Amino acid sequence: MKNTIARLAGALLALTLTTSFAAAQSKVTIAVGGGSCLCYLPTVLAKQLGEYDKAGLSVELVDLKGGSDALKAVLGGSADVVSG
Numbered sequence: 001m002k003n004t005i006a007r008l009a010g011a012l013l014a015l016t017l018t019t020s021f022a023a024a025q026s027k028v029t030i031a032v033g034g035g036s037c038l039c040y041l042p043t044v045l046a047k048q049l050g051e052y053d054k055a056g057l058s059v060e061l062v063d064l065k066g067g068s069d070a071l072k073a074v075l076g077g078s079a080d081v082v083s084g
Helices: 002-024 038-048 067-076
Strands: 027-033 058-064 081-083
Touching: 027 038, 027 067, 038 058, 058 067, 067 081
Parallel strands: 027 058, 027 081
Antiparallel strands: none
């Protein structure tokens, strides 16, 4: 039982450390595959309303031709995440 509690405490500590590291990240590039599509509305709206700034993130939205190009941008390292 002590071993299980120790493992859970270690996992919680690791989660806390990685969360604080992610919060320290200031610049995030989000690739969208065709920004005019309504499926990207939450991402674009959050940027326009300043929600990312409120969370301490400097977000750049990169509008690409399609979802496959957006995925290639992430795999190539020119974007951090894909939205959509």
